[in-house]
Amino acid sequence: xxxxxxxxxxxxxxxxxxxxxxxxxxxxxxxxxxxxxxxxxxxxxxxxxxxxxxxxxxxxxxxxxxxxxxxxxxxxxxxxxxxxxxxxxxxxxxxxxxxxxxxxxxxxxxxxxxxxxxxxxxxxxxxxxxx
Amino acid sequence: xxxxxxxxxxxxxxxxxxxxxxxxxxxxxxxxxxxxxxxxxxxxxxxxxxxxxxxxxxxxxxxxxxxxxxxxxxxxxxxxxxxxxxxxxxxxxxxxxxxxxxxxxxxxxxxxxxxxxxxxxxxxxxxxxxxxxxxxxxxxxxxxxxxxxxxxxxxxxxxxxxxxxxxxxxxxxxxxxxxxxxxxxxxxxxxxxxxxxxxxxxxxxxxxxxxxxxxxxxxxxxxxxxxxxxxxxxxxxxxxxxxxxxxxxxxxxxxxxxxxxxxxxxxxxxxxxxxxxxxxxxxxxxxxxxxxxxxxxxxxxxxxxxxxxxxxxxxxxxxxxxxxxxxxxxxxxxxxxxxx
Amino acid sequence: xxxxxxxxxxxxxxxxxxxxxxxxxxxxxxxxxxxxxxxxxxxxxxxxxxxxxxxxxxxxxxxxxxxxxxxxxxxxxxxxxxxxxxxxxxxxxxxxxxxxxxxxxxxxxxxxxxxxx
Numbered sequence: 001x002x003x004x005x006x007x008x009x010x011x012x013x014x015x016x017x018x019x020x021x022x023x024x025x026x027x028x029x030x031x032x033x034x035x036x037x038x039x040x041x042x043x044x045x046x047x048x049x050x051x052x053x054x055x056x057x058x059x060x061x062x063x064x065x066x067x068x069x070x071x072x073x074x075x076x077x078x079x080x081x082x083x084x085x086x087x088x089x090x091x092x093x094x095x096x097x098x099x100x101x102x103x104x105x106x107x108x109x110x111x112x113x114x115x116x117x118x119x120x121x122x123x124x125x126x127x128x129x130x131x
Numbered sequence: 132x133x134x135x136x137x138x139x140x141x142x143x144x145x146x147x148x149x150x151x152x153x154x155x156x157x158x159x160x161x162x163x164x165x166x167x168x169x170x171x172x173x174x175x176x177x178x179x180x181x182x183x184x185x186x187x188x189x190x191x192x193x194x195x196x197x198x199x200x201x202x203x204x205x206x207x208x209x210x211x212x213x214x215x216x217x218x219x220x221x222x223x224x225x226x227x228x229x230x231x232x233x234x235x236x237x238x239x240x241x242x243x244x245x246x247x248x249x250x251x252x253x254x255x256x257x258x259x260x261x262x263x264x265x266x267x268x269x270x271x272x273x274x275x276x277x278x279x280x281x282x283x284x285x286x287x288x289x290x291x292x293x294x295x296x297x298x299x300x301x302x303x304x305x306x307x308x309x310x311x312x313x314x315x316x317x318x319x320x321x322x323x324x325x326x327x328x329x330x331x332x333x334x335x336x337x338x339x340x341x342x343x344x345x346x347x348x349x350x351x352x353x354x355x356x357x358x359x360x361x362x363x364x365x366x367x368x369x370x371x372x373x374x375x376x377x378x379x380x381x382x383x384x385x386x387x388x389x390x391x392x393x394x395x396x397x398x399x400x401x402x403x404x405x406x407x408x409x410x411x412x413x414x415x416x417x418x419x420x421x422x423x424x425x426x427x428x429x430x431x432x433x434x435x436x437x438x439x440x441x442x443x444x445x446x447x448x449x450x451x452x453x454x455x456x457x458x459x460x461x462x463x464x465x466x467x468x469x470x471x
Numbered sequence: 472x473x474x475x476x477x478x479x480x481x482x483x484x485x486x487x488x489x490x491x492x493x494x495x496x497x498x499x500x501x502x503x504x505x506x507x508x509x510x511x512x513x514x515x516x517x518x519x520x521x522x523x524x525x526x527x528x529x530x531x532x533x534x535x536x537x538x539x540x541x542x543x544x545x546x547x548x549x550x551x552x553x554x555x556x557x558x559x560x561x562x563x564x565x566x567x568x569x570x571x572x573x574x575x576x577x578x579x580x581x582x583x584x585x586x587x588x
Contacts, residue, residue, distance in 0.1 A: 004296035004376075004412075006494040011293070012487050019486025019534075020479035026529030027478035040472060044524075044532045049572040051533060056573075059289050060580035062587030068291025073489030075291060076500055077507060078482065078533040079569060084291050086573040090581035092287030095187045102581045106574065109290065109501060114570065116505045117539045118562060120512035125546025125558035128516065181588040188588065278588040288586045292500055293493065335497075 011072050018067075018074025026051055026078075048079055055083035060091060085109035139262060142357025144350070145324040152258045154308050154469070155315035157425040158202030160195040162277070162303025165414075165422060168404045173426040174304075175202050181278050181303055188288075189227060192276035195305035196221070196232045200272050203307035207268075207315075214238045214309075215266035218257050220249040221274045221417055222301075223283060228274050238270065246446030247343075247372050248326070249273040249417045250306065250424070251465035254442075255323040258467070261312040268313065274305035275416030284336070284451055298337040299374045299400060300410035306421025308429075318432045318440070318469040322358060326350035328448065330461035336454050339415055340377025340400070343445040346462035347373060348384035351443055354466045355390055362392045366437045369428065370464070371420035371444035372400035374412030399423035420444040432471045440469045473528015481523065481530035504535050511536030515543035541566040 030047040034040050058064040064084050068075050075081060089108050093101035107114065141147050159174045166177035176198060183191040196219065204210060217236055219229035220243040233240035245252035253271035260266045278288045280301040286292060310320070329349045333342035347370050355361065362368060362385075373381055378398040385392050399420045400413030424442055431437045449460040485507075492503045511534075514520040520540040523531040531537060542562050549561020563570070 006293075006296060008494055011490050011494055015486045015490035016483040019489075020483030020530075023478045023482025023527075023530040023533050024475055026482075026533045027473055027475055030473070030529050030532070044537075045568040047529060047532065049568050052569065052572040053576050056576035056580050059291075060584035062289060062584075065289050065291045069293055071291075072293045073493055074483075074486045076493075077486045077489040077504065077535060079535060079538070080533075081291065081500075081504065082535055082538070082569070083573050083576065084289070087577040087580050088287040088289035088291075088586075090577040091289055091584055092282060092586045094581045094585070098581070102578065106577055109286070110573070112501055112505045113508045113535060113538065117508040117512060117542045120509045120539060121515075121542035121546040121562050122558055124512055124516035124543040125550050125562070126555070128547040129550035129555045129558060182585075188586075278586070288588045 014070055015072050015074040018071035019077060022075065022078050022080060051079055052083040055080035056087040059084045059087040082110055082113065141322070142353070144327070144353045145322055145357035146259060146262075147322045148258055148262050148320050151312040152261045152320040153311050153315045154317045154320070154429065155311045156203050156206035156317070157306065157308040157429045158199045158206060159422050159426040160199045160202070160305045161422055164277070164300070164408060164410075165302060165304050165403060168408065170403060170423065170427045173430060174422065181276070188276055188278040188282065189223065192221065192223070192274050192279050192305070193228045193231045195276070196228050196272050196274040196307070197235055199274070199305040199307035200232060200236060200270060203270065203309050207309040207311070209268060209309065211236045211238050214268050214270045216241055216257070216260060217270045217272070218243060218253040219272040220244050220253065222246060222280050229272070232272065245444070245463060245465065246448055247275070247415055247417050247419060248444040248446035248463050248465050250371070250420045251442055251444040251467050254308070254310070254320065254467045255325055255465050257310045258320045258323055261310060267311065269310040270307060271310060272305065272307035273417040273421050275302055275418040277301045277303045280416060294411060295337050296411055297340070297376050298411040299339055299372065299413055299415035300404070301416040302403065302414045302418040302422060304418035304422045306418060306425040308425055318429070318471040320467055321470045322468045324350055324354040324357060324466040326464040326466070328461045328463050330459055332459045334454070334457065334459050336449065336460065339372070339447050340374035340412055341380055342447050342460040343462040343464065344373050344377040344380035345384060347381050347443055347445045347464040348388070350464040350466050351385060351392070351441070352388050352390065354441065354468070362390055362395065365395060365439045365441045365468075367428070368392050368396045368441045369424060369443065370398045372413065372415040373398045373445060374400040374415065376412045432469065435471060438471055442467050442469060472525050473530060477527045478530035481527035482533060485530070485534045485536065507534065507536045508539035511539030512543040515540030516547070538566055538569055
């Protein structure tokens with residue numbers, strides 16, 4: 001067996017289908033909140049919360065990683081991936097206690113997204129304030 | 132001051148043993164994926180889940196090692212009191228599976244770390260202790276567990292990510308073997324070659340086979356040179372867990388040095404699972420060589436279907452810290468020659 | 472904002488970019504998702520990400536890049552309102568939902584479930 005290359009075409013197709021699918025479901029949830037009376041500009045928030053909830057449950061049930069093996073970036077890039085990284089750490093390290101395990105390690109994987117998001121926003125904000 | 136001659140040292144890295152070191156019994160305990168593989172009939176105990184009703188994956192792994200030890204002792208008709216030293220290791224930080232197993236056994240304990248080469252490292256040290264008259268009966272054990280290893284080296288077990296196709300699957304299982312210098316039936320350890328650490332500069336922690344193959348080739352080469360043997364001397368040359376990719380690399384490196392091992396060469400990582408079990412390039416982990424050799428090939432040797440086997444377990448000696456610090460992965464391989 | 476087919480298209484394409492980065496570069500998912508967040512922040516800074524959200528709805532809101540956008544927008548908005556210190560005070564205005572939900576639901580799942588391996 002030579003060092004096998006990833007099946008690129010298959011991965012791209014699944015990433016497109018799963019990513020598009022998840023965002024379409026998200027769009028349906030967003031439209032649902034709008035019809036429930038949430039102003040359109042703010043409907044993104046409960047939508048994101050709902051999607052995070054679903055991804056967290058899937059992680060807890062142990063099915064998220066099975067889907068992610070196929071979906072790849074299609075499920076990792078949307079906020080489902082963020083929810084999974086937090087939930088999987090929280091669940092895994094419960095064994096080391098709620099405080100020192102779950103509490104301390106929850107953001108081990110997702111932390112850099114928050115850190116670099118904040119750092120970027122800081123400089124963007126500074127630049128926008130100064131120009 | 133008297134000077135002592137080293138009578139048993141052969142060449143640069145090898146030691147010749149006389150007839151006294153026998154593998155009198157072996158026992159294997161396997162996890163769910165391994166129990167669905169082609170060698171499932173050869174394991175003493177199989178579990179169809181990874182937690183074994185324990186509180187954590189770490190405890191489950193220790194449970195497997197304890198069980199393997201007790202089964203091996205029972206098969207040899209010995210109790211822990213008869214054992215002079217317990218030599219064991221595993222993949223976890225501070226070698227906890229071995230240490231906590233040793234706590235239960237209450238036998239003088241030598242904990243070792245050779246990553247996935249632990250089995251042959253343990254057999255080598257045990258053989259030398261027996262050869263030197265420092266013991267009569269030694270228990271060697273090793274274990275690995277997919278979830279405890281994944282959790283420590285890579286990601287939490289429910290994290291969703293795609294592993295590369297050349298990645299390997301850490302085996303869940305444990306193996307134990309009783310070595311004795313007293314009379315007993317079983318393959319005897321004829322010679323050993325202790326490996327040097329070899330670093331091929333590989334930094335990708337998923338490319339274990341490629342990282343370990345040069346170490347395997349180095350040890351096998353030095354074994355042939357020290358013992359003045361050709362590959363054909365052995366019915367079977369068996370590496371621990373190079374996987375499909377590393378196996379090929381090993382063959383190529385040795386061929387380049389003038390030793391063609393392909394006709395009688397196999398790798399435990401390739402043998403343990405069916406292709407449809409989605410294990411990438413094959414199995415890896417301390418239990419890989421333990422389950423395949425102690426479960427399957429040990430039986431074949433007892434039936435004299437194989438008479439001369441060179442077992443070369445291979446280990447990658449990196450840690451999550453060295454990987455993050457952008458170090459490459461040094462590797463090691465220890466070889467033991469078995470005859471019956 | 473957005474429609475079903477623009478959400479599908481844009482969401483799918485953003486994920487395809489992610490998959491190409493996963494498979495063709497040596498970077499880990501952690502690196503790549505961080506990169507998406509930073510990209511979202513930069514696009515948010517120049518006002519482009521909001522237009523993408525208008526066009527694609529959930530197709531731009533759900534990818535992690537929108538988190539970067541929301542942080543940048545929060546910082547800029549507060550800075551415009553109350554001066555340069557607003558960069559520090561306003562950042563999490565628009566994104567607290569994501570982090571709060573992840574913490575709460577992650578915590579609850581840790582209480583209910585055990586890892587399956």
